[in-house]
Each structure stands twice: as structure tokens, then as C-alpha cells.
Amino acid sequence: MTLRGERQADFAYQAVYRYMITLINEVSTDTRVKLPSLRQLAGRLNVSISTIQYAYALLEKEGRVYSVAKSGYYAWPMSANPSAWAGGDLLDRLYAAARRPGMAVLSGDEPALLASLDTALLRLERELVRQYPKNLQPWSQPYGVWELRAALAARYTSSPTHCWHADNVYIGADLRGVLDILIEVLGLRGSTVIVESPCDWLILRLFQDAGVRILELPWTPEGSLDRPTLERLLRDEAVHLVMFSSTVSLPSGVTMSLYERLEVARLLSQHDCWLLENDTFGRLSFDTSHTALRDLVNPDRVIVFSSFEKLLGSEAPYGFLLARRLGVELQRQFLLRSFRLSSIRQRAIARLHQSGRFDQHLRTLRQQLGEQAVRMSLRLEQQLGGQVSFRMPAAGAAFWLASTRAVDMRQVFQRLLVQQVVVAPGELFSVSGLHHQNLRVSHTFHGHPNLDIALAALSDALRQAQTG
Structure with a gap:
């Protein structure tokens, strides 16, 4: 063929x-x-x-x-039989269930499902194909095309001190590939890292596979930074780096106050510790006045990573990172990976940035997500009032729910599969047994004709899975 x-x-x-x-x-x-x-x-x-x-x-x-x-x-x-998913790794079971036809997939956090630029991106790409004949394109641009790297550098520059250049930007095939490179370049294998908790399961599993010792820093019940614990860990442990979100921490939906961000910057400087900043959802904060954490710390001790997919859609899967130091090591690892990325697709994404279409899309997407979140919160109050507690998300496309009564969340997960509903149990977002009474529920879900039916099934599952 x-x-x-x-x-x-x-x-x-x-x-x-x-x-x-x-x-x-x-x-x-x-x-x-x-x-x-x-x-x-x-x-x-x-x-x-x-x-x-x-x-x-x-x-x-x-x-x-x-x-x-x-x-x-x-x-x-x-497997067509939900009972066959009762054993084995929980994340494996979640992925398998989400693939089944007819499932209401409430487990994700995919903002671009609400509004993507896939169509515009492909249309622009076809125009660029005529402008850049294949035989005239560079054979290899291992760190990404210059146009997109320059566009990203300009977007992340906030002052003469906190400025970035195209040579500080590296683009990979996807976020996982970029994080794999970071683990290698930063020498994280066998080292100690502090991460905010709950934390994305992709990051947690990559760290685990690399033998990284993960110290989780949960948010307080009030949604604040546990500064005394962070200070103690930095003082007593040989911490290689700290990973925080740029503005909003998801799935918890917590936003650090300016005072808390300044305190984090002070502690990182005091202990000469690297900041690894997760900016995956940074552009989707409903309050755009927040100062990103990276703009408050020493820019030479910061590495920022993100991707386009959450913002633009599935046609833009690339991951990228920004780093002012470690250039030689990063270049070597990207060369070894030999990412062969579409130069036309990257140029199309760059054009979206340069034309202002990207910013217009973000404004529209943030507004739609905010409106959707308000509607979802009303539904949660109606269908699950008294069974769960939650705060309005400050970004993204999902709610972080906490059961008000002790439940077996794995049993909730399994019962919902029988009802063709998929949720993400909170334990997936921890490696030390945290968040067993939590779950993530998307408000941009797909695959089910009636959200109220899915939420009613969740209410029944929570009631039947009570343990006390």
C-alpha cells in the first residue's frame, strides 16, 4: 500500500x-x-x-x-464489558473506557473542544504550501522554525530583564517529548523535585519513570500556598527544582496571590533553586491581570514549558520550552531526538500569532469557557448539591470536585462506566495517596446527549459508594 x-x-x-x-x-x-x-x-x-x-x-x-x-x-x-475494566492500572482503564463508542467522557480538560482553530490553521497551511515549495524548505530545523520561535519569544517577553529570544525557544513533536528532554538535560533522574498537588498525571508518570523523587505540595483547604511546608522542604531536602503553574494551577483551579508568588520567588532565590513553570493553561486564565511567576524570579533559573494543543486544537500538538541557559545541552538533546516537524504547520501557527488571530481566538475561548463554567456550576449545584464541594475554576475546562462524605472513588468510577460515563478519580493526580475523595469533571465534554443524565448517574454512584 x-x-x-x-x-x-x-x-x-x-x-x-x-x-x-x-x-x-x-x-x-x-x-x-x-x-x-x-x-x-x-x-x-x-x-x-x-x-x-x-x-x-x-x-x-x-x-x-x-x-x-x-x-x-x-x-x-x-473491551465491550465494563466489568472487564475492574482490575489493573486505573489510568489504563480510564483511557480504555474513554475510547469506547457512546461514552460520556467527563474525564478530560480540553478547552479547544469548545472552540479550536483547526480549520483556520489548515486553511492557512495550504496557502503557505504554495508560498514555500517543498524543494525550497530547509531539510532540517531541529529546534523548530525560526518564525515560530521568534513569535513565541516575543509573546513571553515582558520587560528588558525578563526577555526571551528565538534562540531560547525549542519546539518538539509534543509535550511528552519536550518533557523527556528536560528530564535528561536537567539531570533529574534520581533527584528530588517539588510539585504542586494535584498535578497532571502525564508529568507525574514521566517523573516516576525517570526515578525522580517527587515531593508533593498540596494547596491548603482554603486554596492558598502552604508556604511553611515549601520553606521547610527547600531547607531540609536536596531539592533540584520546583514546578509550579504560571498563573492557575489545574485541576485544582487555584491561583496564587501576588504576595504568594513573591514569596515563592524569594524562597527560590534564597535556596538557588530552579523554577520549572507549567504554562499549559497560562493563556486561559479568566483573569488576565495576573503576573506570571516566571516574571518574578531570576530569568536565568527558569525553564517554561507549554504546548499549543490546549489553546488551538488537535492539529497543533507541538510542545515547546523556553530556557535562557542550558543551550548547548538542549541543542544536543533536540538534535539526538531528530524531531521532523512540519515547517509549514509551524509557520501557520506563527502567522496566527503575528496576525492577531491567536489573541482574538483566546479572548473568545476564555469568554466561552467562563460562560460554560457558570452554567456547569449551576448544574452541579442542582444535581450534586450537598454531595460535593467545589470552587469556580479560574481557567481551563474542568471542575475539581471533593466528595463531602467518605466514598470509595474507584467504586464511583466503576459504577459510572456501567452507565457509560467516564470521570477522572483524584488519585490519578498524586503519587503519594492524596486526593482520594476528589475527581475531575469536564464542562466541555463530548459523547453524551444529555449532561443532566450523566450528572444524575454521578450522584447515584457517589451515594452508593459511601463508606461511612
């Missing part, structure tokens, strides 16, 4: 993606199935290895496949 000559409106990776979806559906069983290697598929479909790698990256983000180091890619097991 060859994909050369697919319809002109398609790019090669899209044809590969469709082929892989069909292949996965053909081979999926109740047990994991090893998929063809990058090289095998490249030969079979007559496309480049980088095209296969890009399609696999999209499938991995969607939870359809997962990678095993030095082994390859595997399709997640699929």
Missing part, C-alpha cells in the same frame, strides 16, 4: 492517521497488541519515518496507543 497520491486536500500524516485508526480497530482485543514499528509502517505506506512518528504522537495523545521504551507502540486493550 502507498499513501502517495492521496487526495490533494490531505497531508501525509492525516492519511497515515486514518490508516492507523482502521488498523487499531481491526486488531484491538481485551489484551494489549503490539503495533508495527515506525520503520515497518514507513516502508509499508511509502512515507517518511517522521510522518509515521507524527501520526503515532496524535494517536498517543488521544489515548489510542502508548509507547514502551525500546519496545515500540501498543494499542490499548478494548
Whole structure:
């Protein structure tokens, strides 16, 4: 089979993606199935290895496949019987359930489901294809195209002191690939890292796989920074770096006050500690007046990471980071990874930034998310009043709920699967047994015709899973 000559409106990776979806559906069983290697598929479909790698990256983000180091890619097991998901790794079960047809997937936090720029991005990309003939494009730009790197540097510059240049920006195939590089460059294997908690499970699992010792810093019940605990950990532990969100910490929805951010900056300076800033949702804060943490600390001790996908949609899966130091080490690791990213797609994203279309989209998306959050909060009060507590999210597309009574949240999760509803239990956002009485629920969900039915099922599951 060859994909050369697919319809002109398609790019090669899209044809590969469709082929892989069909292949996965053909081979999926109740047990994991090893998929063809990058090289095998490249030969079979007559496309480049980088095209296969890009399609696999999209499938991995969607939870359809997962990678095993030095082994390859595997399709997640699929089972039509919810009782078959009762055992095994909780995250594996969540991904498997979310793939089933007809499920109400309330487990995610995907703002771009509400409004994406996928269509505009592809239209702009087709225009750029005519302007940049393939034979005139650079063979390799391992750190990303200059136009996009310059656009990101300009966007993150806030003052003559806290300024960034294109050479400080590195773009990778996805957020996971960028974080893998950071773990290597910063020498985090076997080191100690402080992370805010709850924390994204992708980050937690990558740190765990690298043998990083994770110290979790939960927010106080009032939603404030536990500064005494942070100070004690920095004083008593050999902490390599601290990871905080730029403005809003998700899924908790907590925003540090300016005083708290200044205190964090003071402590990091006092202990000469690196700040790893998660800016994945920074542009989606409903209150845009907040000063990002990175603008309050020594810029030479800051690394910022983020991605385009949460803001633009699935057609922009790239991850990126900004760092003023470690240039030689970062360049080496990006060269070793040999990311073969579409230069046209990157230029299209750069044009969205330069034209103002990106900022216009963000304003619209923030407004829609805020309105959706208000409607969801009313529904939660109506359907779950007294069963859960929550605060209005300050960004993103999900609520962080806490059960007001002791429940077995895994039992809640399992009962909901039978009702074709998927939620994200809070324990997934911790590595030390925190958040067992919490769950994340999206307000930009898809796959169910009636949100009230899904919330009623959640109410019943919480009632039946009470343990005291």
C-alpha cells in the first residue's frame, strides 16, 4: 500500500492517521497488541519515518496507543464489558473506557473542544504550501522554525530583564517529548523535585519513570500556598527544582496571590533553586491581570514549558520550552531526538500569532469557557448539591470536585462506566495517596446527549459508594 497520491486536500500524516485508526480497530482485543514499528509502517505506506512518528504522537495523545521504551507502540486493550475494566492500572482503564463508542467522557480538560482553530490553521497551511515549495524548505530545523520561535519569544517577553529570544525557544513533536528532554538535560533522574498537588498525571508518570523523587505540595483547604511546608522542604531536602503553574494551577483551579508568588520567588532565590513553570493553561486564565511567576524570579533559573494543543486544537500538538541557559545541552538533546516537524504547520501557527488571530481566538475561548463554567456550576449545584464541594475554576475546562462524605472513588468510577460515563478519580493526580475523595469533571465534554443524565448517574454512584 502507498499513501502517495492521496487526495490533494490531505497531508501525509492525516492519511497515515486514518490508516492507523482502521488498523487499531481491526486488531484491538481485551489484551494489549503490539503495533508495527515506525520503520515497518514507513516502508509499508511509502512515507517518511517522521510522518509515521507524527501520526503515532496524535494517536498517543488521544489515548489510542502508548509507547514502551525500546519496545515500540501498543494499542490499548478494548473491551465491550465494563466489568472487564475492574482490575489493573486505573489510568489504563480510564483511557480504555474513554475510547469506547457512546461514552460520556467527563474525564478530560480540553478547552479547544469548545472552540479550536483547526480549520483556520489548515486553511492557512495550504496557502503557505504554495508560498514555500517543498524543494525550497530547509531539510532540517531541529529546534523548530525560526518564525515560530521568534513569535513565541516575543509573546513571553515582558520587560528588558525578563526577555526571551528565538534562540531560547525549542519546539518538539509534543509535550511528552519536550518533557523527556528536560528530564535528561536537567539531570533529574534520581533527584528530588517539588510539585504542586494535584498535578497532571502525564508529568507525574514521566517523573516516576525517570526515578525522580517527587515531593508533593498540596494547596491548603482554603486554596492558598502552604508556604511553611515549601520553606521547610527547600531547607531540609536536596531539592533540584520546583514546578509550579504560571498563573492557575489545574485541576485544582487555584491561583496564587501576588504576595504568594513573591514569596515563592524569594524562597527560590534564597535556596538557588530552579523554577520549572507549567504554562499549559497560562493563556486561559479568566483573569488576565495576573503576573506570571516566571516574571518574578531570576530569568536565568527558569525553564517554561507549554504546548499549543490546549489553546488551538488537535492539529497543533507541538510542545515547546523556553530556557535562557542550558543551550548547548538542549541543542544536543533536540538534535539526538531528530524531531521532523512540519515547517509549514509551524509557520501557520506563527502567522496566527503575528496576525492577531491567536489573541482574538483566546479572548473568545476564555469568554466561552467562563460562560460554560457558570452554567456547569449551576448544574452541579442542582444535581450534586450537598454531595460535593467545589470552587469556580479560574481557567481551563474542568471542575475539581471533593466528595463531602467518605466514598470509595474507584467504586464511583466503576459504577459510572456501567452507565457509560467516564470521570477522572483524584488519585490519578498524586503519587503519594492524596486526593482520594476528589475527581475531575469536564464542562466541555463530548459523547453524551444529555449532561443532566450523566450528572444524575454521578450522584447515584457517589451515594452508593459511601463508606461511612
